[in-house]
Amino acid sequence: MPYSFALLSPSTNSQEQATPDLVLCVGSVTQAMIARARPEYAERVLAFGSVRRASDRARQAPHPARRTVLVLPEGNLPESQVLFQFAMRLAQSAPDHHVIFRCHPLFPFERVRPYLDQNPDRFANIHLSTEPIDADFARASVVLYRGSSSVLYAVLRGLKPLYLHDPRYPDIDPLFEIDTWREGVASVEEAAEALRAYAVLPETNAQAVWQPVADYVDAYTIPITEQSIDALLDALGLTGRRIAQPAADRESVCTS
Numbered sequence: 639m640p641y642s643f644a645l646l647s648p649s650t651n652s653q654e655q656a657t658p659d660l661v662l663c664v665g666s667v668t669q670a671m672i673a674r675a676r677p678e679y680a681e682r683v684l685a686f687g688s689v690r691r692a693s694d695r696a697r698q699a700p701h702p703a704r705r706t707v708l709v710l711p712e713g714n715l716p717e718s719q720v721l722f723q724f725a726m727r728l729a730q731s732a733p734d735h736h737v738i739f740r741c742h743p744l745f746p747f748e749r750v751r752p753y754l755d756q757n758p759d760r761f762a763n764i765h766l767s768t769e770p771i772d773a774d775f776a777r778a779s780v781v782l783y784r785g786s787s788s789v790l791y792a793v794l795r796g797l798k799p800l801y802l803h804d805p806r807y808p809d810i811d812p813l814f815e816i817d818t819w820r821e822g823v824a825s826v827e828e829a830a831e832a833l834r835a836y837a838v839l840p841e842t843n844a845q846a847v848w849q850p851v852a853d854y855v856d857a858y859t860i861p862i863t864e865q866s867i868d869a870l871l872d873a874l875g876l877t878g879r880r881i882a883q884p885a886a887d888r889e890s891v892c893t894s
Contacts, residue, residue: 639814646675660873662686667815667858684873687862690791697852700796700844704779705837706736708797710786713742717784718750720804722758724826725782729761731830735837738774740767742786780833785810793819793855796848798836800829819851 640646645661661683663669673680709725711718722739729737739758741747747766751757758764767774771788775795782800783789789799789812799820801811813820823829836844871877 639810639812645672648676658682660684662870664688664691665858665860667854684869685860686870687860687866689862691859691861697794697856698776698796700779700798700841700848702779702798702836702839702841702844704777705734705833706738706778707732707780707782707800707833708738708740708774708778708792710740710781710783710788710792711742711745712785713745715745715750715753716807718742718745719753720807721782721784721802722750722754724802724829726754726756726758726761726764727826728782728829728833729764731826732833733763735763735833737761737764738767738778739764740771740774780836782829785812787812789813790855790859793848794852798844798848800832802829813851816851816854819847 659682661672661679663672663683663685664687666685669683669685672683707725707728709721711721718741725737725739729735739747741750758766771791772795775792775797778792778797780800781789781792781797782802783792784802784804784807793799793813799813801809801813801820801822803809803822803824805824811820811822821832823832868877
């Protein structure tokens with residue numbers, strides 16, 4: 639994020655030291671952000687990858703006609719409340735669309751429900767997901783989000799991002815560098831209109847706009863490979879070194 643000052647403008651002259659010896663990035667995009675901000679630390683910044691990005695997870699092209707919105711909040715109450723409240727009003731305004739509520743694994747829906755004005759069970763077109771996230775990606779056409787980094791993986795699966803602006807909170811969009819494909823909405827009317835327009839967009843048109851954004855995300859989050867591990871060991875000066883172990887311990891090796 640532009641305001642990630644701990645890495646973009648680290649403190650070097652105080653007790654709050656924030657200049658690590660090595661920074662592992664999830665991909666080349668964040669690596670470049672940090673390297674541009676602090677060129678003198680460029681050699682300390684490594685594009686390592688993310689365990690969330692499976693190497694065999696292929697891209698999937700957009701399918702606007704699915705008319706299904708996946709709601710993806712972060713794992714906290716304020717964002718879950720904001721997004722689910724908004725999504726219920728959107729479900730009323732766009733009855734020809736299905737809406738999938740998906741909570742963060744660490745913040746289940748039971749913790750959110752008491753703070754919602756309405757019960758989503760009242761809406762025939764709202765579904766509370768208990769499926770793996772890939773299953774939700776496979777049946778959705780649009781993702782409604784704010785700060786969740788899961789939007790990166792949703793883009794790779796062809797979902798169109800709708801970012802919800804809320805004047806009560808700062809913008810925390812992981813796709814803040816993108817000015818196409820993603821749309822920002824601040825009202826139910828704007829969101830409903832965006833859904834209607836996108837649902838009738840030909841797939842070839844959608845794919846043409848989606849492709850460069852998918853390329854961006856492909857560079858933003860990369861799989862961890864053997865080359866990633868080799869680069870890390872090299873950066874740490876451990877290339878070619880082996881750690882001797884007592885014979886009794888050789889069958890119970892733990893790595894982290």
